[in-house]
Amino acid sequence: MRVLVTGGAGFIGSAVVRHLVLVRNYDVLTVDKLTYAGNVASLATVENNPLHRFLQADICNRAAMQEAIDSFKPDRVMHLAAESHVDRSITGARDFIETNVVGSFTLLETARHYWQDLFGKAKTDFRFVHVSTDEVYGSLGKDGLFTEETPYDPSSPYSASKAASDHLAKAWGRTYGMPVIVSNCSNNYGPYHFPEKLIPLIVLNALEGKSLPVYGNGANIRDWLFVEDHAKALDLIAKRGRVGETYNIGGRNERRNIEVVKQICSIMDILRPQKAPHERLITHVTDRPGHDARYAIDATKLEAELGWKAEENFDTGIEKTVNWYLENEWWWAPLRQGYGGGRLGLLNRSGGK
Numbered sequence: 001m002r003v004l005v006t007g008g009a010g011f012i013g014s015a016v017v018r019h020l021v022l023v024r025n026y027d028v029l030t031v032d033k034l035t036y037a038g039n040v041a042s043l044a045t046v047e048n049n050p051l052h053r054f055l056q057a058d059i060c061n062r063a064a065m066q067e068a069i070d071s072f073k074p075d076r077v078m079h080l081a082a083e084s085h086v087d088r089s090i091t092g093a094r095d096f097i098e099t100n101v102v103g104s105f106t107l108l109e110t111a112r113h114y115w116q117d118l119f120g121k122a123k124t125d126f127r128f129v130h131v132s133t134d135e136v137y138g139s140l141g142k143d144g145l146f147t148e149e150t151p152y153d154p155s156s157p158y159s160a161s162k163a164a165s166d167h168l169a170k171a172w173g174r175t176y177g178m179p180v181i182v183s184n185c186s187n188n189y190g191p192y193h194f195p196e197k198l199i200p201l202i203v204l205n206a207l208e209g210k211s212l213p214v215y216g217n218g219a220n221i222r223d224w225l226f227v228e229d230h231a232k233a234l235d236l237i238a239k240r241g242r243v244g245e246t247y248n249i250g251g252r253n254e255r256r257n258i259e260v261v262k263q264i265c266s267i268m269d270i271l272r273p274q275k276a277p278h279e280r281l282i283t284h285v286t287d288r289p290g291h292d293a294r295y296a297i298d299a300t301k302l303e304a305e306l307g308w309k310a311e312e313n314f315d316t317g318i319e320k321t322v323n324w325y326l327e328n329e330w331w332w333a334p335l336r337q338g339y340g341g342g343r344l345g346l347l348n349r350s351g352g353k
Contacts (some may be wrong), residue, residue, distance in 0.1 A: 001026040004074040007081030014042035019231040021046045029072045031060045059103035065110040080131045089158035100161035130169035135159035139265040139292035148246045179243045184251040186297040189226035191324040201323045206268045216287035219259025221294040224253035226312035250297025252316035319350045
């Protein structure tokens with residue numbers, strides 16, 4: 001099995017690559033532009049593995065993508081390359097449109113031309129898995145869950161760009177008959193997560209005795225999915241998912257942001273005790289513009305059709321995550337130097353940066 005993974009040096013992408021190479025023994029080509037969130041150190045465990053190769057390239061570059069696909073000849077393309085940080089999208093939306101929309105279009109077209117030239121079983125078995133987010137659905141009230149039939153209602157430039165790319169993927173399936181499958185996942189957490197995201201930011205700030213920023217009153221709710229569970233789900237979807245279908249992937253672990261922060265503080269009180277509880281460092285800051293109140297995924301379709309189930313609950317997953325950061329300073333320290341935990345996504349009165 002030969003799998004081309006875009007965005008494979010990113011957080012979720014690298015988890016997918018490690019799973020495919022180390023667990024499934026697949027031949028994998030990782031394609032990544034290596035922007036701020038792409039890190040080859042996340043692929044250290046497969047760096048010298050003969051089943052893995054790496055290509056630094058931009059998915060917007062049609063010639064580079066065509067060469068990569070034509071030379072590697074994948075059985076599957078798993079598309080995870082994306083700009084994904086909501087705060088960055090608020091003040092820098094152009095990069096999100098370029099990568100998430102134009103880049104997805106370029107990759108779809110490249111893969112389509114490759115697929116159309118295949119014959120027999122190779123053509124029948126080929127799959128293009130487009131990996132997306134639950135944020136395309138907008139915000140939930142106190143009740144209910146996102147299903148695959150939930151109408152799209154994106155709130156941020158990030159989620160709008162991902163919604164657009166989802167529509168492109170589905171249209172390429174319907175118009176050209178291309179074997180596309182779309183997935184929409186809830187918030188991921190786990191090892192190798194870029195330090196500006198909530199969970200690693202709180203862990204590392206707590207370790208260093210710095211302020212623990214919580215947007216607004218911290219009541220916003222997310223459904224947390226351990227990244228390795230997500231990687232296993234994507235592998236299963238690529239292998240057994242029905243062409244043309246969408247699969248929601250969620251951990252069934254809803255938590256308010258303030259609860260997440262306090263749980264990390266409790267773990268840090270045990271593992272890295274200070275003179276006073278870490279909760280003293282919690283600081284409530286100005287909320288994010290357009291901050292969705294609640295996300296929650298109904299993963300029944302994936303569980304019933306394909307037999308997937310998240311192996312980690314939030315209690316076990318968050319302990320593993322905190323321990324990983326405490327034990328792997330070699331990975332996060334260089335990134336931490338470049339990103340010190342400053343606030344992103346703030347607008348001035350005129351709406352600019």
